[in-house]
């Protein structure tokens with residue numbers, strides 16, 4: 001695995017198969033698709049940024065790279081993708097074996113280019129959309145969190161403000177003498193034309209002058225979007241005045257909340273002011289949308305908010321209509337190049353499941369918390385605006401493109417992006433995620449954003465041995481054109497080569513190139529995607545079939561002898577990953593609300609391999625007087641009265657005190673000078689949890705609990721039920737899990753029996 005991590009450290013990419021199955025049939029037998037999880041703008045300490053434009057192949061427009069074949073005498077380079085021969089232009093005339101341009105150095109498989117022209121001073125724009133149909137206490141939390149980040153806005157940014165409840169208020173914060181707002185009815189969608197008309201922009205200036213955007217002069221824009229340096233007072237005074245939606249709510253009704261219209265007004269305003277340049281709508285939602293387009297539930301409290309069961313039975317009356325509305329909004333934002341970030345803070349569901357399409361297509365953030373007062377929300381919001389080394393490296397206006405060898409095709413991308421519908425011979429007929437294109441829009445992306453590309457091997461038969469020996473490499477090139485957080489336009493180029501194999505004797509090669517962590521991450525995205533789009537899809541059956549197939553193909557065994565079964569180290573933890581994936585929040589959706597499921601999947605779909613693995617199979621560390629902190633098996637037998645456990649399941653970090661530890665803590669032993677060692681034992685997992693929380697985005701929830709306490713369920717739900725109430729062998733001081741899940745031992749036993757058949 002170390003070698004796969006080295007490749008990731010060089011190029012930001014992990015592939016499921018690093019030795020690629022060479023034919024369609026071979027790839028089918030490998031079960032896990034050939035895919036790459038790629039972090040397009042992962043920061044590298046020694047990233048070379050070339051101050052000139054890249055040289056491109058005239059035929060396929062791939063970029064000159066270390067895998068090109070050179071003919072120095074003729075000053076020609078040969079493209080590894082289409083074999084086109086290109087002459088070097090005049091300014092490359094001095095190129096020779098001894099005098100290579102940097103982009104041909106073998107170590108620069110990943111490199112960046114920046115535009116030679118002076119970087120235009122591109123502003124970032126933030127449009128805050130704030131829900132006011134929330135209780136006073138939540139309003140106070142939200143105001144305090146917002147006023148804390150106002151001072152952190154980037155210097156060159158512009159800020160605007162929309163508030164909504166029953167009505168939608170667009171605040172004219174640039175109006176110097178008195179606060180002024182434009183009010184829109186929440187129950188009806190507002191088109192861009194209606195918006196502009198109501199704002200009176202056209203009435204004053206019937207003939208827009210040249211240089212104005214979409215009829216809006218810069219003076220008009222300045223009425224609604226203020227430079228960050230000047231907005232602090234204006235925004236603070238609006239926030240101070242901000243009150244809970246004044247409309248009375250009958251006891252049997254939900255608050256009136258026109259989320260869809262508010263987002264639509266925000267999108268249209270940004271579309272009129274800044275089409276094509278980076279802008280983010282940041283929506284702060286404190287409850288379900290109940291009014292106008294995009295409503296997810298009626299105001300009548302007797303109608304419950306849709307559950308997974310309702311969606312399954314297709315009995316959620318507002319769902320499809322809301323999805324349709326948000327799909328249109330997503331298209332509009334992608335077209336404009338703008339992002340929607342969602343901060344959903346409520347005990348109830350707010351409609352994350354319906355809004356997912358907008359957030360995911362535009363590459364926005366999503367945060368789910370119970371309250372605006374919760375650290376998950378407050379700390380995450382602050383992290384968004386943090387600059388420097390701890391910043392997220394927020395970038396915008398990305399376009400992602402792929403080139404690959406002609407025996408490969410692209411089925412699609414699972415991740416935060418939108419198809420640009422660029423049909424090319426590279427597109428596969430089978431589509432996964434955003435497919436049928438070789439270019440994708442990434443309105444918002446940051447240093448962690450990771451896409452999963454799924455490839456198809458299209459070659460039918462094995463070429464004869466002579467051809468195979470001369471060119472048994474597949475090539476991939478990933479091009480990301482984006483606006484760097486500094487404002488510069490950059491192009492990142494990553495070019496990869498992987499050996500392919502086919503025919504008898506290729507199994508050992510395939511095994512040696514299998515990255516089981518990357519495979520688990522890809523399978524998690526794939527199973528989530530299939531659950532969302534395929535009716536009647538049975539995820540457990542699909543995962544089990546895949547695993548059995550893999551084990552019988554790549555395992556070592558004598559036919560019909562389960563006890564002889566073994567797996568190479570390259571595959572050895574893959575069954576465990578699949579066991580935990582089956583039990584995870586991505587597959588067992590009925591334990592969560594549709595909003596939670598949408599949230600978990602959106603985060604999975606944007607994270608790298610290491611973080612995805614933690615989501616699938618949490619990590620567990622044990623602290624005790626007997627030893628230094630050590631990793632523990634994710635099993636109920638890890639629980640002991642005199643131990644502290646630290647569970648990291650990505651979304652939640654749990655510190656679990658065994659019953660004796662909890663007793664000592666309650667008795668205050670850690671405060672006594674003679675029990676210094678106990679104080680240290682208590683503190684160690686806290687420090688480690690803080691380290692995890694400090695570097696993660698969104699900030700995870702911290703749960704501190706005791707054995708037998710009600711919060712202990714956060715740990716128990718993630719443990720292998722090796723000692724469940726229907727098995728004996730209950731140990732004193734340990735714990736049992738009440739479940740009818742199968743344990744990993746039983747699962748593995750079945751697997752071995754089926755694999756050797």
Ligand SMILES: [Zn+2]
Nearest residue numbers: 057060079082
């Ligand atoms: Zn080419």
